[in-house]
Amino acid sequence: DAKTTQPNSMESNEEEPVHLPCNHSTISGTDYIHWYRQLPSQGPEYVIHGLTSNVNNRMASLAIAEDRKSSTLILHRATLRDAAVYYCILFWKGGSEKLVFGKGTKLTVNP
Amino acid sequence: DAGITQSPRHKVTETGTPVTLRCHQTENHRYMYWYRQDPGHGLRLIHYSYGVKDTDKGEVSDGYSVSRSKTEDFLLTLESATSSQTSVYFCAITEPTGNYGYTFGSGTRLTVV
Numbered sequence: 438d439a440k441t442t443q444p445n446s447m448e449s450n451e452e453e454p455v456h457l458p459c460n461h462s463t464i465s466g467t468d469y470i471h472w473y474r475q476l477p478s479q480g481p482e483y484v485i486h487g488l489t490s491n492v493n494n495r496m497a498s499l500a501i502a503e504d505r506k507s508s509t510l511i512l513h514r515a516t517l518r519d520a521a522v523y524y525c526i527l528f529w530k531g532g533s534e535k536l537v538f539g540k541g542t543k544l545t546v547n548p
Numbered sequence: 549d550a551g552i553t554q555s556p557r558h559k560v561t562e563t564g565t566p567v568t569l570r571c572h573q574t575e576n577h578r579y580m581y582w583y584r585q586d587p588g589h590g591l592r593l594i595h596y597s598y599g600v601k602d603t604d605k606g607e608v609s610d611g612y613s614v615s616r617s618k619t620e621d622f623l624l625t626l627e628s629a630t631s632s633q634t635s636v637y638f639c640a641i642t643e644p645t646g647n648y649g650y651t652f653g654s655g656t657r658l659t660v661v
Contacts, residue, residue, distance in 0.1 A: 471649060480638045481591065483649030534579055534598075534644055535606070538591040 441525045446543045449515045457510040457542055459525030464505050469528045471536070472499065472510045474521040481524065481538075484510065520546045551575045554639050554653040561660055567626040569656050571639030573619075579642045580622040581650070582606075582614065584635040591638065597622055629660045 442460040449455040461470065471486040485492055485499045487508070492499040498511040512519055524541040528534075552573045561567050571580060581596040583606075593606030595614040603614050611633060615623045626633055639653040 473649065480640075480652030480655050481650070483651065486649060534642070535581070535593060535596060536640070536650055537593070538583075540590055 441527060441539055443523070443525050443539065443542045445540065446545065448545045448547060449512075449519075450547050451517060452514050455512040455515045455519070455544065455546075457512075457523050457525075457544065458507065459509070460507045461525070461527055462506045464527055465529070467529055470499065470501060470505075470508050471526045471528045472497070473524045473526065473536075473538075474519075475524070475541070476518075476521045484523070486528070515544075515546045517546050517548060520544055552639065552641055552651055552653045554637075554656050556656060557654065558657045559659070561629050561658070563630060563660055564628050567629050567658065567660075569624045569637055569639075569658070571622040571624070571641075571653060573622075573641045575641060575643070575651070576619060577641040577643040577651075578619070579644060580616065581640040581642075582612075582622065582624045583638045583640065584608065584633075585638060585655075586635050594624065594637075626658075629658075631660050634658060634660045 469486050469488050472484040473481040474484050475481045485494050485497050487499045487501055500509045522541040522543050524538050526536055555570045578599050582594040583591045585591045592608045594612050595606055597603045597616045613625045637656045640650040642650045
């Protein structure tokens with residue numbers, strides 16, 4: 438499975454935008470970029486995914502570099518409820534269909 | 549979360565006893581997964597299923613077995629529980645033909661004493 442690299446932790450202030458980076462230099466053409474987050478004492482939660490183009494949904498935006506070797510999850514206005522561990526995962530749809538989790542980025546949101 | 553439930557939510561058991569955890573879904577998704585989460589190791593895949601009676605091993609399958617006799621239920625069995633299997637267990641579902649991600653259950657906290 439192709440690997441991703443994320444910072445161990447990041448901090449943000451409430452109501453400010455947050456940009457969570459992810460490097461995936463060995464990504465293949467068939468790998469989707471998925472983001473999940475895990476709030477304390479809960480199961481992981483799907484956030485967003487994309488292949489080549491930037492994506493938006495009600496939770497976040499995903500910006501994918503033109504060469505696809507990196508991506509950024511954007512939370513437009515962080516709230517205290519966004520404090521979680523965020524996982525960037527490469528997912529080969531049509532293959533094994535297995536999510537392989539790394540250590541993720543622990544986001545702290547300050548009031 | 550609606551559509552996927554895990555039972556029990558908490559369980560304490562003794563070393564050497566068999567334990568079965570249940571994952572139940574109402575989404576009719578074909579794919580189901582069992583993960584465990586431990587401090588320092590993150591989430592690791594134990595077993596997964598691509599359909600009824602179609603299961604396979606993940607990266608940490610030793611000491612675990614699974615069964616899927618119905619689309620909606622995926623059972624994880626610890627044949628003889630050990631203290632190293634103390635963990636939080638998460639079930640997940642997905643439908644490969646959909647444009648969705650995985651949906652995870654709320655987890656089962658298992659303590660083996």
